[in-house]
Amino acid sequence: MSRISVKVGLASCGVAAGASEVYKVLQDSAMDIELKQTACIGMCFEEPLVELSGGALGTLTLGMVEPELVLNYLAEYRAGKVPSGKVILADSQEGVHNSLLQNQTRIVLRNCGVIDPKSIEDYEQSGGYTALKKALSMQPKEIIAEISASGLRGRGGAGFPTGKKWSLSAEAKGDKKYVICNADEGDPGAFMDRSTLEGDPHNVIEGMIIGAYAMGADEGYIYCRAEYPMAVEHLEIAIQAAEAKNYLGKNILGSGFDFVLHVKEGAGAFVCGEETALMHSIEGMRGMPTLRPPYPSESGLWGYPTNINNVETWANITWIINHGAAEYRKIGTDKAPGTKVFALAGKIAGSGLIEVPMGTKLSDIIYKVGGGMKSASPFKAVQIGGPSGGCIPSHLLDTTVDYDSINATGAIMGSGGMVVMDENTCIVDVARFFLNFTQNESCGKCTFCRIGTRRMLEILTRISEGKGELEDIQRLEELAANIRKASLCGLGQSAPNPVLTTLRYFKDEYLEHILEKRCPAGVCSALMRYEIIPEKCIGCTACARKCPVNCISGSIKEVHIIDQAACIKCGACYAACKFSAIKKG
Secondary structure, X not given: OOOEEEEEEOOHHHHHHOHHHHHHHHHHOOOOEEEEEEOOOOOHHHOOOEEEEXXXXXXEEEEOOOOOOHHHHHHXXXXXXXXXXXXXXEOOOOOOOHXXXXXXXOOOOOOXXXXXXXOHHHHHHOOOOHHHHHHHOOOHHHHHHHHHHHOXXXXXXXXXXXXXXHHHHHHXXXXXXXXXXXXXXOOOOOOHXXXXXXXXXXXXXXXXXXXXXXXXXXXXXXXXXXXXXXXXXXXXXXXXXXXXXXXXXXXXXXXXXXXXXXXXXXXXXXXXXXXXXXXXXXXXXXXXXXXXXXXXXXXXXXXXXXXXXXXXXXXXXXHHHHHOHHXXXXXEOOOOEOEEEEEEEEOEOOXXXXXXXXXXXXXXXXXXXXXXXXXXXXXXXEEEOHHHOEEXXXXXXXXXXXXXXXXXXXXXXXXXXXXXXXXXXXXXXHHHHHHHHXXXXXXXXXXXXXXXXXXXHHHHHHHHXXXXXXXXXXXXXXXXXXXXXXXXXXXXXXXXXXXXXXXXXXXXXXXXHHHOOOOOOOOOHHHOOEEEOOOOOOOOOXXXXXXXXXXXXXXXXXXXXXXXXXXXXXXXXXXXXXXXXXXXX
């Protein structure tokens, strides 16, 4: 029998779930195995993940592996028995979640969860740096023409044609040019950049080297937030390894092309995702947006022509160079070729990272790729595009994932965060949450962004507390229109989107909060009302004993009553009742 190979997922999600302990048990064991580490294959909801291969059963991946049981699973696998743990992927038999990967097309994530991200040799064995070698044999204009022909659009949210952006930088006059990777991922519920950099840092680096060669840049920066320590670590290891093999540095692979790459850690300001603010941060100044034009391609970092693309955009480059623009265009739609990476979070069964062709229906993403809803509560909406995006309701689930279709709903593609909500989610509370985020993250430069978002947040807070007025809806819409018009950068211009889309599709829920002083989802505590259902109450006194303010009265074996004036709406009675005799609403 060949030697058994054991691979453990040690990305941030895996480590948080206990994968380090699993790895240590395997490392300390006396078993003759080839122990490897990798990052996340995207199934964050199944972490810790352990892949077994080399036995008669082929390759098996186990999910939710506990440290104290992993050696038992390994022994079973070695003996030719299907491990008693949770098998989630299998070569030789039908795995529970095979369909989740079968419904994906992986270009950006093709190596994530497959190779060791700390090993440049693993990357090379998977075809790494062949695209760079091919690109160095081409003329810079040929490379830009190939990227243009592919139809790749910037995956940071705006969808600007990448080839056009590269052309502008290549044509710009200057003794020095820069390329930048924007990895300042700050959207709540988004972790695409983090997982990509943790799982396949060389792919992004190789894409940047090719881009720098095509545009005539000799220096680059990866701007990554400091809250991503593992991504930063893997980038620094990858850069050192690439320098040692002359993929970076002077006279790269004897081509005469020089390129040096740095990692710049950001302090976590959401506004630094905006390109001018990002460049100011690299320059050592406060990250605040400035008026454009001039655009970075004309005058960017330290006044030199600069190209900025996000992680996912750079991660597409090597595939396009290796396979050609024509092959890339076979994936996705005519106006939006290729794939899109999404981070699924919220009330979805398969939370994690996925990659699907552009043009995929939202319903397919949620139910075929994401595994459907986490609970029996039905789907209500999906927030796409983060705090700059908007809520798309259930009746629009046939919307396809492409820039034009998503924009038509009032949301935006954004960088790729998807927060799935069920009927237990309060739409007003969701709008308030995202607006609170953007209000806190405003740099304060623009009056309408600084003050206008605060006024909107105050109105939403009043509504959630039952103090709203019918006129508040008009006030929100007027403020939103002014903020969008008068804000300098994308943060302010898009900050009202969650409010506008929820008003557009869920106005009835706002009206219930305002007119009926009721939160239909039972989330807004100030509007909560707990009532005892006489037909179900058996007088067990459990609710009364748990009430911290003694507002529940009644004798044993008699129907109890809640004093609404004294109730603090803590929910202790609701949690204590075993007979579903207390309703909330």
